[in-house]
Amino acid sequence: xxxxxxxxxxxxPPISETKPxxxxxxxxxxxxxxxxxxxxxxxxxxxxxxxxxxEYSLMDEILDTSMIIIPFCSILLLMDILIHNQYGRxxxxxxxxxxxxxxGPILALFIFYIHRHKRSRRIQIFLFLLSCIAGTRLMYLIAxxxxxxxxxxxxxxxxxxxxxxxxxxxxxxxxxxxxxxxFVWWKGLQKYLxx
Numbered sequence: 001x002x003x004x005x006x007x008x009x010x011x012x013p014p015i016s017e018t019k020p021x022x023x024x025x026x027x028x029x030x031x032x033x034x035x036x037x038x039x040x041x042x043x044x045x046x047x048x049x050x051x052x053x054x055e056y057s058l059m060d061e062i063l064d065t066s067m068i069i070i071p072f073c074s075i076l077l078l079m080d081i082l083i084h085n086q087y088g089r090x091x092x093x094x095x096x097x098x099x100x101x102x103x104g105p106i107l108a109l110f111i112f113y114i115h116r117h118k119r120s121r122r123i124q125i126f127l128f129l130l131s132c133i134a135g136t137r138l139m140y141l142i143a144x145x146x147x148x149x150x151x152x153x154x155x156x157x158x159x160x161x162x163x164x165x166x167x168x169x170x171x172x173x174x175x176x177x178x179x180x181x182x183f184v185w186w187k188g189l190q191k192y193l194x195x
Contacts, residue, residue, distance in 0.1 A: 065112045072111060072163055073104050079155035087147045103156060111163065118167045128172045131164035135180035143184075143192035 024032075033039060080099055084091040117123045138157040141150050165173050184190055 061112075061116055065108075065115050068115055068166075069108045069111050072107060072159055073100065075162060076100070076103060076107060076155055076159045079158045083151050083154050087151065089151075099155075107156075107159065114163075114167060124169065124172065127164045127168045128176055131161060131168060131173070131176040132179050134161040134164065135176065136183045139180060139184050139189055139193065140187070143187075143189040 077096065077100055080096060081091060084095075114123060114127070118127075134157050138154060138161055141154055141157070145153070164176070168176065184193065
């Protein structure tokens with residue numbers, strides 16, 4: 001005759017009432033986790049690949065640069081309108097569009113490259129020299145240039161001069177402005193500029 005087994009009653013306490021086998025303080029637990037390297041392995045698995053990082057950084061650079069290109073293209077357009085009005089000419093929409101379609105992309109590429117590498121010492125020296133050249137040439141043209149040369153050269157020169165002042169560090173910007181002021185004084189252009 002078959003025997004029927006009876007179940008033994010569970011004498012273990014409920015799970016919520018059990019105590020851990022080892023009582024390890026929390027700071028010791030964290031030290032063990034950090035030494036095992038489990039967290040670093042999890043973090044490295046969750047990071048995006050480097051190609052995605054470079055994509056994101058390029059997209060960030062393009063966004064940052066576009067936030068600068070738009071105002072400077074607007075400054076170039078404004079300077080073009082102002083120089084036309086200064087000489088009693090009213091620029092047509094076609095003239096302004098033709099000017100912006102040829103100058104705008106060049107300005108955008110210039111700003112993208114310079115803004116990307118503006119912390120480089122070479123770029124800072126280049127911007128300083130460009131600021132001195134653009135500022136002195138602009139002041140000379142405003143004082144002594146013919147109206148046709150002024151209409152062609154002053155808007156880009158003014159835009160470049162403002163842009164170099166933006167991207168340069170403060171010290172070189174002040175020195176560049178002082179050199180331009182010295183040039184105006186040395187050539188005696190103040191009588192033409194401020195009369």
